[in-house]
Amino acid sequence: MKGEKREEREGKREEREGKREEREGKREERERKREEGEGKREEREGKREEREEEGKGGGLKAGKQK
Structure with missing residues (x-):
């Protein structure tokens, strides 16, 4: 009995x-x-910041407005 309870x-x-x-x-x-x-x-x-520094990007794309 005790052995069974211990195993349980x-x-x-x-x-x-x-x-x-x-x-x-x-x-x-x-x-x-x-x-x-x-x-x-x-x-x-980091890539976005690089593009912005180069002047490529940061603006809205054609047809996309907020």
Whole structure:
């Protein structure tokens, strides 16, 4: 009887630990994607600034008005 209960508790504990590890993995994946997105945004902003300095861009394109 006691052995069965101990095994049951250990099984539940292992299940909880597995779920926690899964959540941590998903959190790490979201953080990695966010960091990648920030890097790409910074890269686009840098290119935009370069074009503006060269005088190529910054205006509205034909047919596109705000």
